[in-house]
Amino acid sequence: MSLKLPNNEEFHNKIESWRTIDDTLQELDKDYLDERNLLLKIHEESKAKLGIEHAKGNEYRYDLMFGLRMYENLRISPRIAADNKHWIHRSVYVVPDIVFWRWGPNAHERYYKVPARIWLKTLWWYIHLSWQGNANDTFRVLEMNSTDTIVQLVERSGTHGYRLKLCRVLMRQYYEYCKNNGKSDADFFRRLMKLNTARLAAIEPALCEGEEEGYVAKLFAALEGRS
């Protein structure tokens, strides 16, 4: 089904007018009620499992739990997930109340305004780029991270898109680094992603010795002063 979306001015006015969660429910897309019910169920179950009523103070824990289950249950292809229109539609007309619950009023960039920051989209890609073959292993690899990890990974797509295998190897090796150190290290992850971006200008990880595994191991070695 094709999606027709209004222009940014209309979106702006609509979201400006939302002061409470109930305000967001006035223009739901009735063709997507099944999907809405599915996502609402995931939302409620995630809150219950974490024992929270509000997002504040639990942002990453909620994002990870909701995002992982959304990724598993929505069953959309990367091709569809690359289309901003689908995420804008989902954010504004399918589950605007969940986005509002997470981000509060006037969070324009989380609905439509900044493609890289549309919240539902960033969650889907965070999980997809970190996927370790099943939900349990993916959860374990991501559990120690923070919302900054989501930003650092998802917003560094590069000019021509993500290298999927590289991202997945990188997230797994970062988890092993955190496990060995007993904690996550947002500053280290930022430096890791910066060094990766710099090296990708001349090196194709899949063509290196040891392919992506070997390439990522060298990134860690360089940052840890082992090379």
Added chain:
Amino acid sequence: MSMNITPYPVLSEELLKKIGLQVVDYEFEYDSGNQTRKLATKPLLGQEHITTKLHLSDDTGFWEPEHHNLRFRRMIVVSNSHHLFGKDGIAPKNAEIGIAVKWMSRPSKQRGVFVGNSVSFDGGKKEFFIQGELPAGILRDHFVLSTILYLKTRGTLQDGENHLANEPGMELGSLDSITFYLTGEGSHFPIFTTSDDGPLWRVECDWNDPRSELFDENTFKIVLNEDHPDYNLVYSPDGRTITPLMREICLSAVQILIENVIEQVKVEELRSESDYDKGSLCDVVRYFIDTFDLDTRRKELLAYSLRNSMLQQGG
């Protein structure tokens, strides 16, 4: 031919001539059930002179990136590979150079690489075969295939070779880079499938302004019903010829498209080519009307002239 500015030498035009490079066009195909179907590449309408931008099209109109894979293969011949090595080349004399095809698609937010054969100093004339496959549900809008050389195995640096790349994985230059478009102009028909109790096919038209909205799967699509008992008559057994049924479905769909557009925008306005965007529904309908010399005065005349024109053209 070089990529970024690198601190080491990469392929130059001069070196490309020396090595006697021959590249063969990419071949594309996809799987449909237990059949393999070919895809054709065609120049973009109005850009026939450009060979680095091509439209990837399926003459049967069946291929959908959401539901079908895409396989490619290509042959490359390097006649004098020894020029690539040593102090005047791009890699140490006893290193190994590999060939690979990078695929990149910004609209799909993904990229990757397919690895081919490799060549060494004493390899002589070498034919490289390289192939790759992308699964369904990845590609969107357009993608780029770039054939590159890279350092596969490092060499032992000899005198005069200190300036050469010697780290495996380093890119040594691009042989060519071609963008393939999946939607837009060309003979592409947005054909989708469904499975329900309904009729064999239907057309979905969904636009507000045909002057500005593009002719693509969002505005116009043919939907075939795989559960209909006559569905197996839609495609030929070898998948390479258009069946009379498929031709009639497509012609009827085009007729509906034209009728709907000229209800909103008069034919005279379409022919003036003044007030609509390139690639828009108006642009495509104007192309159909002019190219096939269609009689749009009445619906029955349009139906006749459309089919007659196809008949004259052997379609």
